[in-house]
Amino acid sequence: xxxxxxxxxxxxxxxxxxxxxxxxxxxxxxxxxxxxxxxxxxxxxxxxxxxxxxxxxxxxxxxxxxxxxxxxxxxxxxxxxxxxxxxxxxxxxxxxxxxxxxxxxxxxxxxxxxxxxxxxxxxxxxxxxxxxxxxxxxxxxxxxxxxxxxxxxxxxxxxxxxxxxxxxxxxxxxxxxxxxxxxxxxxxxxxxxxxxxxxxxx
Numbered sequence: 001x002x003x004x005x006x007x008x009x010x011x012x013x014x015x016x017x018x019x020x021x022x023x024x025x026x027x028x029x030x031x032x033x034x035x036x037x038x039x040x041x042x043x044x045x046x047x048x049x050x051x052x053x054x055x056x057x058x059x060x061x062x063x064x065x066x067x068x069x070x071x072x073x074x075x076x077x078x079x080x081x082x083x084x085x086x087x088x089x090x091x092x093x094x095x096x097x098x099x100x101x102x103x104x105x106x107x108x109x110x111x112x113x114x115x116x117x118x119x120x121x122x123x124x125x126x127x128x129x130x131x132x133x134x135x136x137x138x139x140x141x142x143x144x145x146x147x148x149x150x151x152x153x154x155x156x157x158x159x160x161x162x163x164x165x166x167x168x169x170x171x172x173x174x175x176x177x178x179x180x181x182x183x184x185x186x187x188x189x190x191x192x193x194x195x196x197x198x199x200x201x202x
Contacts, residue, residue, distance in 0.1 A: 012095070014102045021098045025075050028094070030102050032146075039115065040101045041144040042108045046071050048081060048097075052104030053145050061107065101146075108145050110179075113187055115142035116194035137167055137200065139191050149173040151191065153202070166201045 007029055009020040014032075022029035028042040042048060049068040051061050069081030069090060079092045100106040120137040141149040153167035176187060195202055 012098070014099050017102075019102055021095075023076060028071075028074055028079065028098060028101065030098050032102055037142070038146045038148060039142060039144065040108060040146045041112070041114065042071055042074070042101070044071055044074055046111065047084070047109045048101070048106050049108075050105070051107055053107035053110075054104060054147060104146075110143045110145040110147065110183065112144045113141050113190040114144060116140070116190050117142075118194050118198045118200075136170070137195070139194060141187060141190060147175075149176055149187070151176070153195075153200075165199055167195065168202070 007022045008024055009029070009031065010023055012019050012021055017032060020031040020033070026044055028040070030040040032038050032040075047068055048071055049061065050066040051063075053061060064085075068084045070084055071079060071081045072089075073080040075094065077094050079094050079097050081090050081092070082088070083090065097106070101108065117140045118137060119140070120135050137153045139151045139153065141151070143149065150173055151169060152171035154170045156166040156168050176184065179187060192202055
């Protein structure tokens with residue numbers, strides 16, 4: 001599942017990887033495809049900071065030595081931000097900022113989950129009067145800060161007694177438990193919608 005709206009995207013090679021980037025004003029959107037698929041979205045008013053959120057803890061990223069900017073303007077060629085500590089304005093070439101976000105030189109705050117992938121399957125039918133083999137269902141949720149979150153579900157009615165393919169959570173990503181309540185609600189809604197679209201109920 002993807003909630004990506006229609007975006008004008010161009011292809012750029014970043015660190016040897018063919019990457020799709022938005023060229024629209026008002027939003028930075030970097031789509032890194034391939035086996036390590038992820039995306040980054042930054043809108044005006046969001047925070048961009050030094051450091052890679054994928055390899056550092058929240059405590060490390062909170063360090064005063066790492067600069068943070070509030071993004072004021074995203075134009076087709078330049079991006080302007082205000083240093084949250086000093087109030088000083090910074091201007092970046094947009095292509096350069098796209099690259100820094102893609103390779104982890106800069107990070108943004110997690111604010112949304114636009115993509116969810118459901119994999120695996122559950123078979124609740126019976127064969128020769130016995131339940132069929134069942135598998136777990138894995139849900140991968142992509143955050144706009146380039147991180148991925150994974151949860152695993154198992155069937156509740158694995159004996160084939162019900163028509164509805166109901167699931168229950170068996171393995172939760174511990175980072176999800178630390179999200180603030182509003183963000184956690186958005187995460188849960190994204191997962192529920194993706195599972196419902198695949199014919200499951202939670």
